[in-house]
Amino acid sequence: MALDRKLLDILCCPVTKIPVRPLRRDELARLNDAIRAGELRSMDDSPLTEPLDEGLVTRNGERVYPVEDGIPVMLEERGIPVRQLGIGG
Template sequence: MASADSLSKLLRCPETRQELRPLDDSKLDELNEAIRAGELHNHAGDEVEQTLDAGLIREDDAVVYPIRDGVPNLLIDDRIPLKDSD
């Protein structure tokens, strides 16, 4: 069975195939503050209403894929853009 660390090295962005890495605690706190304030929207334009337990950030630091209840959500529409270009 693969360890969590080796498994995380296999995870890729489904759109660009870039590597994903765990989101650091300070950025996670920042995103959760924005969610609680109703200021965060996903790629589809929907307001993100549920805070994140963790996240996977894309190699280019442009998007975060949410993790809730230990399960990464790699759906493109559910990812959270961090830059205006995405």
């Protein structure tokens, strides 16, 4: 499900205030591969076990926020640090 352009224009990381954009397919695939391999944890240190259907990445490529049932989950503790995956930017 594509997010509304107006919503995307106002969403930003709750911590850094950097704008976000939807993950591309290749980025989502890399992220999900890392989740399946047990390599990622959310900002609250919870292990990630379920692949994402959608996500929003900060424009600097540091964090991904999940989109669940078409709703962006823009909570600091649910952010996923992804700089090491080379996503975003």
